Amino acid sequence: xxxxxxxxxxxxxxxxxxxxxxxxxxxxxxxxxxxxxxxxxxxxxxxxxxxxxxxxxxxxxxxxxxxxxxxxxxxxxxxxxxxxxxxxxxxxxxxxxxxxxxxxxxxxxxxxxxxxxxxxxxxxxxxxxxxxxxxxxxxxxxxxxxxxxxxxxxxxxxxxxxxxxxxxxxxxxxxxxxxxxxxxxxxxxxxxxxxxxxxxxxxxxxxxxxxxxxxxxxxxxxxxxxxxxxxxxxxxxxxxxxxxxxxxxxxxxxxxxxxxxxxxxxxxxxxxx
Amino acid sequence: xxxxxxxxxxxxxxxxxxxxxxxxxxxxxxxxxxxxxxxxxxxxxxxxxxxxxxxxxxxxxxxxxxxxxxxxxxxxxxxxxxxxxxxxxxxxxxxxxxxxxxxxxxxxxxxxxxxxxxxxxxxxxxxxxxxxxxxxxxxxxxxxxxxxxxxxxxxxxxxxxxxxxxxxxxxxxxxxxxxxxxxxxxxxxxxxxxxxxxxxxxxxxxxxxxxxxxxxxxxxxxxxxxxxxxxxxxxxxxxxxxxxxxxxxxxxxxxxxxxxxxxxxxxxxxxxxxxxxxxxxxxxxxxxxxxxxxxxxxxxxxxxxxxx
Numbered sequence: 194x195x196x197x198x199x200x201x202x203x204x205x206x207x208x209x210x211x212x213x214x215x216x217x218x219x220x221x222x223x224x225x226x227x228x229x230x231x232x233x234x235x236x237x238x239x240x241x242x243x244x245x246x247x248x249x250x251x252x253x254x255x256x257x258x259x260x261x262x263x264x265x266x267x268x269x270x271x272x273x274x275x276x277x278x279x280x281x282x283x284x285x286x287x288x289x290x291x292x293x294x295x296x297x298x299x300x301x302x303x304x305x306x307x308x309x310x311x312x313x314x315x316x317x318x319x320x321x322x323x324x325x326x327x328x329x330x331x332x333x334x335x336x337x338x339x340x341x342x343x344x345x346x347x348x349x350x351x352x353x354x355x356x357x358x359x360x361x362x363x364x365x366x367x368x369x370x371x372x373x374x375x376x377x378x379x380x381x382x383x384x385x386x387x388x389x390x391x392x393x394x395x396x397x398x399x400x401x402x403x404x405x406x407x408x409x410x411x412x413x414x415x416x417x418x419x420x421x422x423x424x425x426x427x428x429x430x431x432x433x434x435x436x437x438x439x440x441x442x443x444x445x446x447x448x449x450x451x452x453x454x455x456x457x458x459x460x461x462x463x464x465x466x
Numbered sequence: 467x468x469x470x471x472x473x474x475x476x477x478x479x480x481x482x483x484x485x486x487x488x489x490x491x492x493x494x495x496x497x498x499x500x501x502x503x504x505x506x507x508x509x510x511x512x513x514x515x516x517x518x519x520x521x522x523x524x525x526x527x528x529x530x531x532x533x534x535x536x537x538x539x540x541x542x543x544x545x546x547x548x549x550x551x552x553x554x555x556x557x558x559x560x561x562x563x564x565x566x567x568x569x570x571x572x573x574x575x576x577x578x579x580x581x582x583x584x585x586x587x588x589x590x591x592x593x594x595x596x597x598x599x600x601x602x603x604x605x606x607x608x609x610x611x612x613x614x615x616x617x618x619x620x621x622x623x624x625x626x627x628x629x630x631x632x633x634x635x636x637x638x639x640x641x642x643x644x645x646x647x648x649x650x651x652x653x654x655x656x657x658x659x660x661x662x663x664x665x666x667x668x669x670x671x672x673x674x675x676x677x678x679x680x681x682x683x684x685x686x687x688x689x690x691x692x693x694x695x696x697x698x699x700x701x702x703x704x705x706x707x708x709x710x711x712x713x714x715x716x717x718x719x720x721x722x723x724x725x726x727x728x729x730x731x732x733x734x735x736x737x738x739x740x741x742x743x744x745x746x747x748x749x750x751x752x753x754x755x756x757x758x759x760x761x762x763x764x765x766x767x768x769x770x771x772x773x774x
Binding site for chain 1: 481515518519520521522539540541543544546548550552553554555556558559567568570571572573608611
């Protein structure tokens with residue numbers, strides 16, 4: 194069973210390195226340009242749109258949290274959608290799953306190893322990105338006065354992992370129930386976008402405040418307080434709990450379903466117990 | 467008595483309203499090579515996927531080595547080598563890395579010397595990435611994957627697809643060797659001469675129903691005989707309008723007949739016109755298979771499964 198995990202991780206090394214370096218460069222760019230743009234950003238800080246979105250662009254902490262800390266998980270969300278739907282639905286679509294199912298492994302073992310592999314891969318991507326950003330911050334600390342330490346930035350970047358996990362497992366879940374990868378990817382993307390923009394929109398309209406908790410992004414803190422107060426354990430626990438729930442449901446669906454059939458659940462074989 | 471390796475009882479799979487297979491009852495014994503024949507969409511792949519627990523039955527049951535395919539799939543698959551009909555591989559993996567990965571997922575150690583021997587016999591280079599392989603070479607990976615663990619049961623879906631005739635022959639040799647080791651092979655194929663050459667028994671499936679299961683030689687013998695009779699006098703066109711006899715054509719004085727029953731009446735009629743020569747061309751499994759389908763398509767009722 195661990196050999197399957199090894200294979201799953203090996204097949205993701207390229208993506209881990211590529212995404213990790215890409216996101217490190219993305220963050221590094223924002224950190225590096227702050228000394229140049231800090232005055233313009235301070236001028237924008239009073240705009241109501243940014244205030245409504247909880248962004249404080251006038252400070253380094255606010256600028257970095259609303260750019261690097263927020264957008265790294267959003268971009269990693271693209272990776273989450275691609276990789277989670279490829280992991281199950283994609284492998285079923287292209288037929289490689291059939292040979293793995295022919296091995297003496299339980300289905301729960303196959304799905305668990307795949308889930309662990311994508312969880313580890315996304316974590317390593319954030320470690321690389323966080324480490325790269327921390328290095329750049331350390332380098333510019335000599336030229337600009339900031340209160341954020343490289344370690345705080347590293348932790349803040351890593352704080353994107355729980356929400357990434359929730360969307361990874363959502364993709365896996367939809368891949369376990371929907372007929373093909375395309376529909377699973379589409380559904381995950383719609384939920385991802387709706388979750389992000391729904392949470393932002395609710396920030397503008399007071400009457401929508403009550404629906405904010407329905408968005409997974411509600412539990413992801415990308416404000417400057419992530420540096421001062423740290424990551425909220427309750428939010429991390431909730432997002433990881435949702436991820437575990439999605440994984441459990443994916444497992445349930447995958448355990449019971451016909452593979453290689455590519456149909457909607459009600460079109461698949463009725464299984465007798 | 468040989469152990470029954472595969473056994474299905476009223477095995478039925480429906481995909482929603484669409485029929486996959488219906489009431490398939492088959493039994494394959496240890497050390498047997500069983501050929502599973504049928505046109506595309508007949509239910510061959512569905513049956514094999516149920517045996518591998520990739521697809522679950524709607525009704526009925528399937529067991530291998532006396533164990534239920536659903537409930538004890540892992541224990542069963544330890545002893546199975548499987549080649550899917552639609553083989554797909556990871557394009558960026560090298561052949562030997564992929565085979566190493568599959569070997570590592572099995573408890574039973576794969577004999578490296580035997581695997582090397584398979585590479586050599588199949589003239590296969592495992593050091594390249596799978597996206598660089600031709601269709602035939604991809605098929606060879608699947609064949610090595612199925613055979614390398616010397617499993618007790620091989621389930622092969624169209625194993626010679628994409629292979630050249632030389633390689634097809636080698637795969638059939640591997641099948642024979644498996645049988646010689648008292649291992650069991652269950653395979654589907656469209657290439658009927660190879661089925662005839664290597665199989666002990668065949669099952670014919672049509673529209674999801676197993677319509678015949680029989681030893682290859684008796685199936686061929688029982689179905690019909692071909693008689694090419696050259697007569698001294700030309701008989702009238704309806705001379706051989708006998709029940710169980712089909713006149714396939716005439717070539718001068720020669721009348722070409724397929725005789726399922728009523729051989730004595732055919733000979734009586736022929737004697738009346740004076741027999742100059744009689745030929746009995748051999749009937750192949752392909753002829754039998756095609757005749758079988760032809761009859762089924764023309765209203766014959768042969769939907770009863772015959773176990774032999």
